[in-house]
Amino acid sequence: MAEKIYRVNMTNLTTSTEPVPDKWLGLGGRGLTSTIVAEEVEPTCHPLGGKNKLVVAPGLLSGTVAANSGRLSIGAKSPLTGTIKEANSGGTAAQMLAKLGCKALIIEGLPKGDAWYTLLISEDGVTIQEEQELVGKGNFDVVATIGKRTDEKHGIITIGPAGEMKLSAANISIKDPDSHLRSSGRGGLGAVMGSKRVKCIIIEPTDAKVEIVDQEKFTEANRAFTKALVDNPISQALGTYGTNVLVNIINEAGALPTRNFTSGQFDGHEEISGETMHDTIVERAGKPKHNCHKGCVIQCSQIYNDKEKKYKTSGFEYESIWAMGADCCVDNLDHIAEADHLMDDIGVDSIETSVAMGVAMEGGLLEFGDGEGICRILREDVAKGTPLGRIIGCGAASVGRAFGVTRVPVVKNQAIPAYDPRAVKGIGITYATSTQGADHTMGYTIATNILGVGGSVDPLSHEGQVELSRNLQIATAAIDSTGMCLFIAFAALDDEKCLPALVDMINARFGADLTADDVTNLGISILKTERAFNEAAGFTNKDDRLPEFFYEEPIAPHNVVWDIPDEELDKFWDF
Amino acid sequence: MAGEISITVKLFAFFRENRFKQQEQTFPATITVREIIQRLGIDPEEVGVTMINSRHCTLDQTPVQGDQLAIFPVIGGG
Numbered sequence: 001m002a003e004k005i006y007r008v009n010m011t012n013l014t015t016s017t018e019p020v021p022d023k024w025l026g027l028g029g030r031g032l033t034s035t036i037v038a039e040e041v042e043p044t045c046h047p048l049g050g051k052n053k054l055v056v057a058p059g060l061l062s063g064t065v066a067a068n069s070g071r072l073s074i075g076a077k078s079p080l081t082g083t084i085k086e087a088n089s090g091g092t093a094a095q096m097l098a099k100l101g102c103k104a105l106i107i108e109g110l111p112k113g114d115a116w117y118t119l120l121i122s123e124d125g126v127t128i129q130e131e132q133e134l135v136g137k138g139n140f141d142v143v144a145t146i147g148k149r150t151d152e153k154h155g156i157i158t159i160g161p162a163g164e165m166k167l168s169a170a171n172i173s174i175k176d177p178d179s180h181l182r183s184s185g186r187g188g189l190g191a192v193m194g195s196k197r198v199k200c201i202i203i204e205p206t207d208a209k210v211e212i213v214d215q216e217k218f219t220e221a222n223r224a225f226t227k228a229l230v231d232n233p234i235s236q237a238l239g240t241y242g243t244n245v246l247v248n249i250i251n252e253a254g255a256l257p258t259r260n261f262t263s264g265q266f267d268g269h270e271e272i273s274g275e276t277m278h279d280t281i282v283e284r285a286g287k288p289k290h291n292c293h294k295g296c297v298i299q300c301s302q303i304y305n306d307k308e309k310k311y312k313t314s315g316f317e318y319e320s321i322w323a324m325g326a327d328c329c330v331d332n333l334d335h336i337a338e339a340d341h342l343m344d345d346i347g348v349d350s351i352e353t354s355v356a357m358g359v360a361m362e363g364g365l366l367e368f369g370d371g372e373g374i375c376r377i378l379r380e381d382v383a384k385g386t387p388l389g390r391i392i393g394c395g396a397a398s399v400g401r402a403f404g405v406t407r408v409p410v411v412k413n414q415a416i417p418a419y420d421p422r423a424v425k426g427i428g429i430t431y432a433t434s435t436q437g438a439d440h441t442m443g444y445t446i447a448t449n450i451l452g453v454g455g456s457v458d459p460l461s462h463e464g465q466v467e468l469s470r471n472l473q474i475a476t477a478a479i480d481s482t483g484m485c486l487f488i489a490f491a492a493l494d495d496e497k498c499l500p501a502l503v504d505m506i507n508a509r510f511g512a513d514l515t516a517d518d519v520t521n522l523g524i525s526i527l528k529t530e531r532a533f534n535e536a537a538g539f540t541n542k543d544d545r546l547p548e549f550f551y552e553e554p555i556a557p558h559n560v561v562w563d564i565p566d567e568e569l570d571k572f573w574d575f
Numbered sequence: 576m577a578g579e580i581s582i583t584v585k586l587f588a589f590f591r592e593n594r595f596k597q598q599e600q601t602f603p604a605t606i607t608v609r610e611i612i613q614r615l616g617i618d619p620e621e622v623g624v625t626m627i628n629s630r631h632c633t634l635d636q637t638p639v640q641g642d643q644l645a646i647f648p649v650i651g652g653g
């Protein structure tokens with residue numbers, strides 16, 4: 001199907017379909033969401049006001065049979081950070097939108113009145129329907145209800161109660177092939193969707209296919225690409241242990257933030273490790289291997305069952321387990337799984353919310369280690385929107401302010417994830433300089449600092465960290481535009497056949513003639529576009545800093561502080 | 576005994592299968608990390624990361640009395 005831009009105006013409740021402007025033709029995923037946000041959203045606008053726009057875009061290769069290409073990008077100005085934002089996730093929506101020829105869906109304006117709406121996307125375009133049945137429902141109930149209303153094959157993009165309440169940690173959930181959820185987690189995009197009073201976007205299945213200019217070349221390139229992914233030993237380990245295999249190695253390296261970032265090692269690491277999780281899953285007849293969208297050959301996701309061997313959660317990621325586990329000192333995987341399930345259902349980012357709990361524990365709300373207490377507060381406060389629940393659901397910085405805590409691990413208001421920047425300097429550069437607040441996925445230096453992928457750079461030294469983070473941030477911006485899952489990067493960094501095969505697929509799909517340099521340049525231009533938006537919104541290099549306590553409090557076992565000089569950090573943008 | 580060291584060896588992921596999680600072991604004082612790995616029946620090719628006392632080390636390094644040696648296969652996540 002020919003590609004189109006779908007535009008929904010929530011102020012007038014009208015929709016339109018537009019041809020794709022030439023300048024957007026070569027863009028997809030994050031490249032497209034960031035370009036549209038930068039072009040059409042006033043940088044100084046209120047993120048929850050009528051001038052912000054929510055932009056949804058599948059990647060350049062989404063909808064094709066290319067392995068691991070089914071990731072969806074969602075962008076807007078973030079209510080959490082005030083910066084530009086793109087969050088990406090798996091699920092079935094990216095592939096379905098691409099097959100419908102939806103290059104991007106732009107939701108703008110704000111409706112008057114209290115009604116809620118559902119958007120329905122089909123071969124005929126988008127329609128807006130008033131919604132009553134789904135309002136107030138948790139994400140799992142939304143998926144089940146729509147399953148009954150239509151069938152299980154429809155794609156779903158939805159917000160939970162947190163998004164309806166416009167909490168700044170609210171995420172957007174995407175249905176996966178088994179009717180479970182994946183999340184566009186970070187930066188509070190669920191609140192932007194909630195501000196527009198769109199509860200849910202339903203995508204009709206289609207038999208249409210994505211057009212491919214040179215099918216033969218595409219098939220050949222995909223074969224080489226898939227082989228590079230499958231042969232990579234890291235892909236294999238991801239399939240067995242999930243991303244949670246990292247708990248033990250990051251703990252061993254002394255970089256596992258523990259007890260609200262006061263230590264780099266957690267006594268209970270073994271209990272929450274990928275190894276323990278794998279054995280527990282097998283014992284309870286779950287699935288250690290599972291994919292978040294059809295066509296993923298790495299399968300880092302899993303199905304985690306409870307003690308009664310009933311489904312509890314999936315996509316049980318290292319970051320969530322670290323945050324609820326080590327950072328809140330909970331050494332019980334079942335409590336963490338319960339919390340993960342609750343956060344998915346309420347629709348809050350599991351990193352932001354868990355780090356917020358850690359800060360709240362330091363503020364005296366609960367004892368560290370009280371996993372049941374965390375679940376209770378999620379159920380009784382966050383889900384119901386009590387004043388306490390809203391403070392927690394607005395993230396770590398919000399809790400820090402409400403409880404007078406100064407040890408608040410955030411950059412640009414967004415919670416720092418699972419690697420302590422004092423003990424892994426490269427990732428600290430990424431947290432500080434990222435265009436979107438602290439986010440490990442923006443430039444995953446852990447690969448090279450800790451895992452020995454793409455060379456090795458000593459995590460504790462100053463040497464080479466800025467360059468490492470910069471190169472990875474550029475490459476990531478490009479990968480995030482293809483629809484590829486970022487985990488292809490492990491193969492791409494160490495297997496020289498991987499990236500050329502990816503570029504060949506893009507060329508075969510569009511009849512283009514891109515080189516590897518063009519792809520790098522795409523990454524550079526995305527970063528610069530995002531940076532320019534932030535500058536126009538009022539951000540300066542002074543915002544590219546880590547919180548004070550990282551400079552002052554040494555962290556065990558290496559007893560190191562954050563000591564990269566500010567001038568070094570500022571050199572990040574010299575390109 | 577003279578000329579011997581005892582160190583704590585930690586294994587991770589599938590290296591634990593039919594082996595152990597953590598054990599005190601005694602080796603000749605001149606032993607390298609690579610030789611320890613070989614003695615454990617692990618193919619050095621499968622090793623991704625090794626650390627002594629929480630710092631990355633090379634396979635040619637020689638641990639000393641009381642060290643903690645951690646051996647990981649090639650792994651990743653994020």
Ligand code: SF4
Pocket residue numbers: 068090290291292293296297298299300301485486487
């Ligand atoms: S590797 Fe994991 S995150 Fe990536 S596409 Fe597969 S299941 Fe999804």
